[in-house]
Amino acid sequence: MLFKVEMKVNLPHDMPAEVAAEIKAREKAYAQELQTQGKWRHLWRVAGSYANVSIFDVADNAELQDLISNLPLFPYMDIQVAPLCRHPSSIHQDDR
Amino acid sequence: MLFKVEMKVNLPHDMPAEVAAEIKAREKAYAQELQTQGKWRHLWRVAGSYANVSIFDVADNAELQDLISNLPLFPYMDIQVAPLCRHPSSIHQDDR
Amino acid sequence: MLFKVEMKVNLPHDMPAEVAAEIKAREKAYAQELQTQGKWRHLWRVAGSYANVSIFDVADNAELQDLISNLPLFPYMDIQVAPLCRHPSSIHQDDR
Amino acid sequence: MLFKVEMKVNLPHDMPAEVAAEIKAREKAYAQELQTQGKWRHLWRVAGSYANVSIFDVADNAELQDLISNLPLFPYMDIQVAPLCRHPSSIHQDDR
Amino acid sequence: MLFKVEMKVNLPHDMPAEVAAEIKAREKAYAQELQTQGKWRHLWRVAGSYANVSIFDVADNAELQDLISNLPLFPYMDIQVAPLCRHPSSIHQDDR
Amino acid sequence: MLFKVEMKVNLPHDMPAEVAAEIKAREKAYAQELQTQGKWRHLWRVAGSYANVSIFDVADNAELQDLISNLPLFPYMDIQVAPLCRHPSSIHQDDR
Amino acid sequence: MLFKVEMKVNLPHDMPAEVAAEIKAREKAYAQELQTQGKWRHLWRVAGSYANVSIFDVADNAELQDLISNLPLFPYMDIQVAPLCRHPSSIHQDDR
Amino acid sequence: MLFKVEMKVNLPHDMPAEVAAEIKAREKAYAQELQTQGKWRHLWRVAGSYANVSIFDVADNAELQDLISNLPLFPYMDIQVAPLCRHPSSIHQDDR
Amino acid sequence: MLFKVEMKVNLPHDMPAEVAAEIKAREKAYAQELQTQGKWRHLWRVAGSYANVSIFDVADNAELQDLISNLPLFPYMDIQVAPLCRHPSSIHQDDR
Amino acid sequence: MLFKVEMKVNLPHDMPAEVAAEIKAREKAYAQELQTQGKWRHLWRVAGSYANVSIFDVADNAELQDLISNLPLFPYMDIQVAPLCRHPSSIHQDDR
Numbered sequence: 001m002l003f004k005v006e007m008k009v010n011l012p013h014d015m016p017a018e019v020a021a022e023i024k025a026r027e028k029a030y031a032q033e034l035q036t037q038g039k040w041r042h043l044w045r046v047a048g049s050y051a052n053v054s055i056f057d058v059a060d061n062a063e064l065q066d067l068i069s070n071l072p073l074f075p076y077m078d079i080q081v082a083p084l085c086r087h088p089s090s091i092h093q094d095d096r
Numbered sequence: 097m098l099f100k101v102e103m104k105v106n107l108p109h110d111m112p113a114e115v116a117a118e119i120k121a122r123e124k125a126y127a128q129e130l131q132t133q134g135k136w137r138h139l140w141r142v143a144g145s146y147a148n149v150s151i152f153d154v155a156d157n158a159e160l161q162d163l164i165s166n167l168p169l170f171p172y173m174d175i176q177v178a179p180l181c182r183h184p185s186s187i188h189q190d191d192r
Numbered sequence: 193m194l195f196k197v198e199m200k201v202n203l204p205h206d207m208p209a210e211v212a213a214e215i216k217a218r219e220k221a222y223a224q225e226l227q228t229q230g231k232w233r234h235l236w237r238v239a240g241s242y243a244n245v246s247i248f249d250v251a252d253n254a255e256l257q258d259l260i261s262n263l264p265l266f267p268y269m270d271i272q273v274a275p276l277c278r279h280p281s282s283i284h285q286d287d288r
Numbered sequence: 289m290l291f292k293v294e295m296k297v298n299l300p301h302d303m304p305a306e307v308a309a310e311i312k313a314r315e316k317a318y319a320q321e322l323q324t325q326g327k328w329r330h331l332w333r334v335a336g337s338y339a340n341v342s343i344f345d346v347a348d349n350a351e352l353q354d355l356i357s358n359l360p361l362f363p364y365m366d367i368q369v370a371p372l373c374r375h376p377s378s379i380h381q382d383d384r
Numbered sequence: 385m386l387f388k389v390e391m392k393v394n395l396p397h398d399m400p401a402e403v404a405a406e407i408k409a410r411e412k413a414y415a416q417e418l419q420t421q422g423k424w425r426h427l428w429r430v431a432g433s434y435a436n437v438s439i440f441d442v443a444d445n446a447e448l449q450d451l452i453s454n455l456p457l458f459p460y461m462d463i464q465v466a467p468l469c470r471h472p473s474s475i476h477q478d479d480r
Numbered sequence: 481m482l483f484k485v486e487m488k489v490n491l492p493h494d495m496p497a498e499v500a501a502e503i504k505a506r507e508k509a510y511a512q513e514l515q516t517q518g519k520w521r522h523l524w525r526v527a528g529s530y531a532n533v534s535i536f537d538v539a540d541n542a543e544l545q546d547l548i549s550n551l552p553l554f555p556y557m558d559i560q561v562a563p564l565c566r567h568p569s570s571i572h573q574d575d576r
Numbered sequence: 577m578l579f580k581v582e583m584k585v586n587l588p589h590d591m592p593a594e595v596a597a598e599i600k601a602r603e604k605a606y607a608q609e610l611q612t613q614g615k616w617r618h619l620w621r622v623a624g625s626y627a628n629v630s631i632f633d634v635a636d637n638a639e640l641q642d643l644i645s646n647l648p649l650f651p652y653m654d655i656q657v658a659p660l661c662r663h664p665s666s667i668h669q670d671d672r
Numbered sequence: 673m674l675f676k677v678e679m680k681v682n683l684p685h686d687m688p689a690e691v692a693a694e695i696k697a698r699e700k701a702y703a704q705e706l707q708t709q710g711k712w713r714h715l716w717r718v719a720g721s722y723a724n725v726s727i728f729d730v731a732d733n734a735e736l737q738d739l740i741s742n743l744p745l746f747p748y749m750d751i752q753v754a755p756l757c758r759h760p761s762s763i764h765q766d767d768r
Numbered sequence: 769m770l771f772k773v774e775m776k777v778n779l780p781h782d783m784p785a786e787v788a789a790e791i792k793a794r795e796k797a798y799a800q801e802l803q804t805q806g807k808w809r810h811l812w813r814v815a816g817s818y819a820n821v822s823i824f825d826v827a828d829n830a831e832l833q834d835l836i837s838n839l840p841l842f843p844y845m846d847i848q849v850a851p852l853c854r855h856p857s858s859i860h861q862d863d864r
Numbered sequence: 865m866l867f868k869v870e871m872k873v874n875l876p877h878d879m880p881a882e883v884a885a886e887i888k889a890r891e892k893a894y895a896q897e898l899q900t901q902g903k904w905r906h907l908w909r910v911a912g913s914y915a916n917v918s919i920f921d922v923a924d925n926a927e928l929q930d931l932i933s934n935l936p937l938f939p940y941m942d943i944q945v946a947p948l949c950r951h952p953s954s955i956h957q958d959d960r
Contacts, residue, residue, distance in 0.1 A: 001252050002140065003275070004149050005336060012301045013876045013939065031185045042138075042151075042191055044098065044180040047925040048869060048932045048945035052183055053100050055138075060193050060252075061335040062277040068336045075301065081336035083195070083275055084140040085254040087148055089127045095138055097924050099947070101816060108781045109204045109267065143253040144197060144260045144273035156865050156924075157815040158949040164816045171781065177816035179867070179947055181926040194332065196341050205396045205459065223377045234330075234343075234383055236290065236372040239445040240389060240452045240465035244375055245292050247330075276332040279340055281319045287330055289444050291467070293528060300493045348385050348444075349527040350469040356528045363493065369528035371387070371467055373446040386524065388533050397588045397651065415569045426535075426575055428482065428564040431637040432581060432644045432657035436567055437484050439522075468524040471532055473511045479522055481636050483659070485720060492685045540577050540636075541719040542661040548720045555685065561720035563579070563659055565638040578716065580725050589780045589843065607761045618714075618727075618767055620674065620756040623829040624773060624836045624849035628759055629676050631714075660716040663724055665703045671714055673828050675851070677912060684877045732769050732828075733911040734853040740912045747877065753912035755771070755851055757830040770908065772917050799953045810906075810919075810959055812866065812948040820951055821868050823906075852908040855916055857895045863906055 001057070002041070002084040002096055003064055007077045008051040026072040039067060055084075097153070098137070098180040098192055099160055103173045104147040122168040135163060151180075193249070194233070194276040194288055195256055199269045200243040218264040231259060247276075289345070290329070290372040290384055291352055295365045296339040314360040327355060343372075385441070386425070386468040386480055387448055391461045392435040410456040423451060439468075481537070482521070482564040482576055483544055487557045488531040506552040519547060535564075577633070578617070578660040578672055579640055583653045584627040602648040615643060631660075673729070674713070674756040674768055675736055679749045680723040698744040711739060727756075769825070770809070770852040770864055771832055775845045776819040794840040807835060823852070865921070866905070866948040866960055867928055871941045872915040890936040903931060919948075 011020055034040035042055040058064045068079060086096055107116055130136035138151040154160045164175065182192055203212055226232035234247040250256045260271060278288055299308055322328035330343040346352045356367060374384055395404055418424035426439040442448045452463060470480055491500055514520035522535040538544045548559065566576055587596055610616035618631040634640045644655060662672050683692055706712035714727040730736045740751065758768050779788055802808035810823040826832045836847060854864050875884055898904035906919040922928045932943065950960050 003253075003336070004140070004142075011939070013879075015301075028185045032187050035187045042188060043183045043186040044100070044191055045183040045929055046100075047179040047181045047929040048867070048943055050933070050938075053178065053180060060277070061195075061275040064275065065277045065333055065335040069338070074338075075299070079336055081275060082149065083143040083253040083256065083273060084149060085143045085252075085257045087139045087141040089124045090139040091128050091131045092138060095140055099816070099925075107267070109207075111781075141257055143257040144195070144271055146261070146266075156949070157867075157947040160947065161813055161815040161949045165818070170818075171779070175816055177947060179925040179928065179945060181924070181929045196332070196334075203459070205399075220377045224379050227379045234380060235375045235378040236292070236383055237375040237449055238292075239371040239373045239449040240387070240463055242453070242458075245370065245372060274341065275335040276341060277335045279331045279333040281316045282331040283320050283323045284330060287332055291445075291528070303493075348469070349387075349467040352467065353469045353525055353527040357530070362530075363491070367528055369467060371445040371448065371465065373444075373449045388524070388526075395651070397591075412569045416571050419571045426572060427567045427570040428484070428575055429567040429641055430484075431563040431565045431641040432579070432655055434645070434650075437562065437564060466533065467527040468533060469527045471523045471525040473508045474523040475512050475515045476522060479524055483637075483720070495685075540661070541579075541659040544659065545661045545717055545719040549722070554722075555683070559720055561659060563637040563640065563657060565636070565641045580716070580718075587843070589783075604761045608763050611763045618764060619759045619762040620676070620767055621759040621833055622676075623755040623757045623833040624771070624847055626837070626842075629754065629756060658725065659719040660725060661719045663715045663717040665700045666715040667704050667707045668714060671716055675829075675912070687877075732853070733771075733851040736851065737853045737909055737911040741914070746914075747875070751912055753851065755829040755832065755849060757828075757833045772908070772910075796953045800955050803955045810956060811951045811954040812868070812959055813951040814868075815947040815949045821946065821948060850917065851911040852917060853911045855907045855909040857892045858907040859896050859899045860906060863908055 001060065003056045003058065004082045004084055005054045005056055005064075005068065006046075006051065006080040007054065007071075007073075008049070008079075009073055009077050011076050023072045023076075030070070030072060034067060039063075097156065099152045099154065100178045100180055101150045101152055101160075101164065102142075102147065102176040103150065103167075103169075104145070104175075105169055105173050107172050119168045119172075126166070126168060130163060135159075193252065195248045195250065196274045196276055197246045197248055197256075197260065198238075198243065198272040199246065199263075199265075200241070200271075201265055201269050203268050215264045215268075222262070222264060226259060231255075289348065291344045291346065292370045292372055293342045293344055293352075293356065294334075294339065294368040295342065295359075295361075296337070296367075297361055297365050299364050311360045311364075318358070318360060322355060327351075385444065387440045387442065388466045388468055389438045389440055389448075389452065390430075390435065390464040391438065391455075391457075392433070392463075393457055393461050395460050407456045407460075414454070414456060418451060423447075481540065483536045483538065484562045484564055485534045485536055485544075485548065486526075486531065486560040487534065487551075487553075488529070488559075489553055489557050491556050503552045503556075510550070510552060514547060519543075577636065579632045579634065580658045580660055581630045581632055581640075581644065582622075582627065582656040583630065583647075583649075584625070584655075585649055585653050587652050599648045599652075606646070606648060610643060615639075673732065675728045675730065676754045676756055677726045677728055677736075677740065678718075678723065678752045679726065679743075679745075680721070680751075681745055681749050683748050695744045695748075702742070702744060706739060711735075769828065771824045771826065772850045772852055773822045773824055773832075773836065774814075774819065774848040775822065775839075775841075776817070776847075777841055777845050779844050791840045791844075798838070798840060802835060807831075865924065867920045867922065868946045868948055869918045869920055869928075869932065870910075870915065870944045871918065871935075871937075872913070872943075873937055873941050875940050887936045887940075894934070894936060898931060903927075 031040060031043065039057055040054060041057045044053045046053060056064060127136060127139065135153055136150060137153045140149045142149060152160060164170065223232060223235065231249055232246060233249045236245045238245060248256060260266065319328060319331065327345055328342060329345045332341045334341060344352060415424060415427065423441055424438060425441045428437045430437060440448060511520060511523065519537055520534060521537045524533045526533060536544060607616060607619065615633055616630060617633045620629045622629060632640060644650065703712060703715065711729055712726060713729045716725045718725060728736060740746065799808060799811065807825055808822060809825045812821045814821060824832060836842065895904060895907065903921055904918060905921045908917045910917060920928060932938065
């Protein structure tokens with residue numbers, strides 16, 4: 001089951017650089033682990049911003065909540081979620 | 097070059113059913129032609145709405161404008177566009 | 193899987209009264225059928241408005257789209273959807 | 289009398305972890321006490337967020353204010369309230 | 385139990401003058417009847433607009449919905465509702 | 481001359497409790513003094529919030545500014561003002 | 577007593593040209609009459625729009641409502657009102 | 673050339689009182705100097721707020737930017753600008 | 769003097785095609801005339817929309833109003849205006 | 865390929881003046897370097913604000929992201945991006 005997830009990062013200006021670097025490193029490792037598992041199907045940067053557009057592929061709403069709330073950057077992001085489903089005009093087999 | 101395009105359809109309530117049906121049929125044929133050409137890479141329905149989330153793959157902004165403005169439903173849609181690019185944490189080869 | 197769905201009805205002012213009545217009758221029958229099936233778990237009027245707050249219980253996003261897009265009032269409503277899941281502080285067994 | 293209450297938690301980034309943990313523990317105990325009393329009828333997590341959708345069942349507006357303003361997280365939440373009442377199409381006896 | 389209700393009237397520009405006059409006459413009679421009954425406690429015009437600020441005094445949310453949805457101008461108004469209760473600093477006995 | 485005034489309190493999270501208590505005590509005394517003088521005609525809590533809806537009765541705009549800007553909580557509030565006047569359908573003598 | 581009033585004109589596209597011309601002629605005459613009386617102190621066009629910024633000088637809120645609601649274009653305008661008063665830094669005698 | 677300028681002051685809550693007083697004193701002196709020069713034609717307080725509505729009379733956009741960006745409170749204000757010009761219905765000679 | 773002007777075209781759905789074509793032809797001729805005169809310095813399509821971003825070069829606000837209000841599409845456009853001036857970091861001689 | 869980029873600077877009030885000065889100096893040098901390279905085609909100040917309107921000329925979305933995210937002021941700005949392309953009515957050769 002697919003969800004579009006948009007994340008905008010807002011790091012506090014007074015966060016020490018090494019703390020930010022450590023959180024970002026954990027975020028990257030976690031994001032790549034979820035991609036490897038097939039749960040984070042797409043991850044794009046929105047050009048001109050510190051934000052991304054993502055497609056998650058999860059079993060249900062509960063798994064979506066579990067994956068997102070464990071993002072190391074979760075406390076510092078505005079996150080928008082939209083449930084997706086197959087479009088009747090799609091010809092792509094994996095646009096479920 | 098990828099763009100996220102979100103389209104929300106607002107057909108006038110007084111449009112005759114057969115006119116609407118004809119426009120939608122042309123929209124579907126056009127959307128499938130663009131998908132076949134690889135220019136409309138993803139097309140998802142937003143669950144609970146008459147709207148879609150799409151990923152377009154175009155040569156440049158001009159081609160994006162050309163493809164979108166030729167949509168048969170173009171005069172009846174609210175359309176939001178966001179330019180995308182590769183995210184440094186992506187491991188998917190086609191998340192350009 | 194639960195979703196909060198909020199629906200606001202905007203009937204065109206020039207819709208004939210008997211057309212509106214017929215659509216509303218079909219909407220009511222459909223809503224009650226979905227409630228009987230257990231798919232429309234809660235349905236409340238928002239006091240002071242022509243709007244409702246609903247809880248849908250569906251298999252997945254696709255079923256949510258199927259149920260909502262078939263509402264007779266669908267073309268005349270603003271609809272907002274939010275995916276829900278169990279809250280760690282809930283003690284109600286059916287607040288899945 | 290029912291109210292939909294939506295709460296979004298915004299903890300200050302510089303709140304010490306043990307202070308946050310203590311407030312959350314009190315919030316959970318209080319939420320479960322109100323659920324046990326039947327005043328907090330439903331409590332759902334909004335998937336992908338630090339937010340909830342709740343249904344309160346109170347005697348009147350004054351009790352709603354009393355219950356909400358005593359939430360330990362009250363100073364740190366954006367809260368939206370909507371008064372609910374029975375929908376003419378509801379078949380659920382407890383959708384008062 | 386008190387509610388602040390704000391109503392903004394948006395009559396369709398193509399409504400015949402005599403139809404509008406008839407609806408407004410019924411609205412006025414109904415509003416004065418509810419005021420006489422003590423259910424519509426205050427009714428003020430917002431200066432510079434076709435809008436009002438009102439205070440309703442009702443038994444519960446259901447009565448609020450009943451009174452408002454029966455306003456002859458109901459289909460033509462944007463309506464905002466806020467539940468009120470006694471303020472701890474009020475010294476007015478009827479600011480319940 | 482009447483004005484609807486809506487006030488939403490946003491105390492900084494790092495304000496010491498005794499400072500907040502002292503400001504609130506002064507606010508309460510000032511609010512009650514203005515009510516006694518007949519200038520603050522109504523004061524209601526908005527249920528589920530740290531906000532109020534008020535009706536001020538002042539000689540002119542200048543007095544409104546004078547009264548509001550001297551509120552001890554003034555620097556910590558979002559304040560919305562709407563000028564009111566008699567509604568042609570009002571039957572209440574004091575709904576000037 | 578001064579008020580800033582901003583008016584944005586939205587004439588229906590299907591209003592016959594001679595009807596629009598007649599309303600605008602009455603609006604102009606009325607606006608000039610109010611200016612002559614000193615009640616409409618300033619009237620500026622917002623460059624690039626069919627909108628104006630105005631300063632009204634009235635006895636009270638009721639007169640403001642009376643003057644504005646009698647504008648021939650009143651049913652076709654979005655109108656925003658802000659009560660003004662003397663600024664402590666003003667040196668202009670008529671910036672009351 | 674006239675511009676409407678609206679300024680809303682948001683002083684940081686942790687700014688020491690003497691720093692705020694010093695900035696405000698400089699702001700007042702600067703505002704009065706510009707008024708004396710005829711460049712700041714009107715200055716009104718918006719009743720019930722820490723905000724003003726102003727009319728600037730400048731040679732061009734560059735002078736507007738120069739005057740506003742040198743306001744001592746500039747870093748602490750939300751500022752909205754609208755270019756004005758003569759309204760065809762104005763009878764006031766100085767409503768250029 | 770430069771202004772950024774953003775125009776979004778909203779033609780009524782029931783405008784006859786030949787009327788729309790005639791207005792668009794006049795709009796194009798007028799736009800090209802203003803460009804030839806050097807008053808409409810830049811004109812770009814916003815990709816994926818029926819909208820443009822433009823830079824106007826005018827003597828003053830009054831000329832801006834004159835040029836824009838004479839656009840044949842003026843009654844059918846949402847228009848946003850921002851006054852521009854030289855940026856201290858610009859090295860382009862014509863970025864006045 | 866052109867993009868309109870709007871940047872609004874929000875420096876934290878507690879940033880030391882010399883830190884701000886150093887960031888601004890680097891921003892200016894970087895902006896002028898990009899202008900020299902032809903990638904930052906236009907740069908205007910929005911009159912009355914700490915904001916700019918810019919036109920970037922880049923090879924693709926990725927280069928736009930690269931240029932913008934390396935702005936020294938990037939962490940302190942709200943940035944809006946719109947993809948541009950040639951307008952059919954433009955007569956300027958460089959309005960690509």
